[in-house]
Amino acid sequence: MLTEIKRAAELIENSSYTTVLTGAGISAESGIPTFRGKDGLWNKYRPEELATPHAFRKNPSLVWEWYAWRMKLVFSREPNTAHFALAEMEKLGIVKKIITQNVDDLHERAGSKNVLHLHGKLRDIICSSSLCSYSTQNIDFIDSIPEKLPECPKCGSLLRPGVVWFGESLNPEVLTSAFGEAEKSDLILVVGTSAVVQPAASIPLITKRRGGKIIEINPNETPLSYESDLSIRNSAAILQEILLHLKK
Numbered sequence: 001m002l003t004e005i006k007r008a009a010e011l012i013e014n015s016s017y018t019t020v021l022t023g024a025g026i027s028a029e030s031g032i033p034t035f036r037g038k039d040g041l042w043n044k045y046r047p048e049e050l051a052t053p054h055a056f057r058k059n060p061s062l063v064w065e066w067y068a069w070r071m072k073l074v075f076s077r078e079p080n081t082a083h084f085a086l087a088e089m090e091k092l093g094i095v096k097k098i099i100t101q102n103v104d105d106l107h108e109r110a111g112s113k114n115v116l117h118l119h120g121k122l123r124d125i126i127c128s129s130s131l132c133s134y135s136t137q138n139i140d141f142i143d144s145i146p147e148k149l150p151e152c153p154k155c156g157s158l159l160r161p162g163v164v165w166f167g168e169s170l171n172p173e174v175l176t177s178a179f180g181e182a183e184k185s186d187l188i189l190v191v192g193t194s195a196v197v198q199p200a201a202s203i204p205l206i207t208k209r210r211g212g213k214i215i216e217i218n219p220n221e222t223p224l225s226y227e228s229d230l231s232i233r234n235s236a237a238i239l240q241e242i243l244l245h246l247k248k
C-alpha cells in the first residue's frame with residue numbers, strides 16, 4: 001500500500017493541473033449510504049423508482065418522503081477525512097476543482113471552495129413547473145412531509161428537490177464547465193464512484209485522451225479501473241495518507 005500512496009503523491013506532485021471526480025463512495029464513511037449499499041428503511045425501493053420525474057408525478061408524497069429522509073440524514077452527518085484531505089489539497093494549490101456527483105454538501109462543509117455539482121444539491125429546492133424559475137434554500141417545511149407538501153409561492157405548483165433525476169438532462173453550464181476542467185487537467189483523481197452513470201463516468205476519459213493521467217481510489221473494481229494509471233483498492237480515507245506524503 002505504501003508504494004501506491006507514494007506513487008499517487010508522485011503523480012500529484014508532477015501534475016500542474018489536478019482535478020477530482022467524486023461519487024457517493026467518498027461520503028460512505030460519513031454514514032451516507034451509496035445507492036448500491038443498504039439503506040434500511042428504503043431498500044425495498046430502487047433509486048430509479050423514486051428519483052424520476054415520472055415517480056414524482058405519480059406519487060409526490062412518496063418521493064418527498066424519501067428526500068426528506070435523505071436530507072435529514074445528510075444534514076446531520078459530518079465530512080470525513082477524505083473530504084478534509086481534498087479541501088487541504090485545494091488550499092495547498094494542488095487540487096483546482098472538485099467535480100462531484102454527490103448531492104450532499106460535505107465537500108463544502110470540509111472547506112472546499114471550487115466544487116461543481118453535476119447532479120445538483122439537496123440544499124436547493126426548486127419549482128416543479130418548467131415554466132417557473134423559483135428556487136429556495138429554505139427547508140423549514142421538511143417536518144410537515146408527507147402530510148403537507150411544499151408549494152411554490154410564485155405559481156402554486158409543487159416544489160421539488162433541486163437534484164437531477166434519472167432521465168433528466170444535466171445543467172448544461174455545469175457540464176460544459178466540468179468538461180472544460182477535464183480538458184485542462186493533466187491528472188484526475190477519481191474517488192468513490194462506480195463509474196457507470198453517464199456522462200460523469202466519461203469525464204476522466206477526456207483527461208486521459210488529452211494525455212493526462214487517472215488515479216482511481218475505490219475498494220472495488222470499476223469500468224474505469226482499466227483506464228487508470230494507478231488504481232488504489234482502498235477507502236477514500238487513503239487521501240489523508242497521500243496528503244501527508246505531499247507535505248513531506
Ligand code: NAD
Pocket residue numbers: 022023024025026027028029032033034035036037101102103104119191192193194195196197217218219220222234235236237
Ligand atoms: P454509486 O453508489 O454508484 O457507487 C459508489 C462507489 O463507491 C462504488 O464503486 C463503491 O465501490 C465505492 N465505495 C464504497 N465505499 C467507499 C469508500 N469508503 N471509499 C471509496 N469508495 C467507496 O455512486 P456514484 O458513482 O456516485 O453514482 C450514483 C448516483 O448516486 C450519483 O448520481 C449520485 O448523485 C447519487 N448518490 C449521491 C449520494 C451523496 O450525495 N452522498 C449518495 C448516494 C447516491
Ligand code: ZN
Pocket residue numbers: 127128129132133134152153154155156157
Ligand atoms: Zn413556481
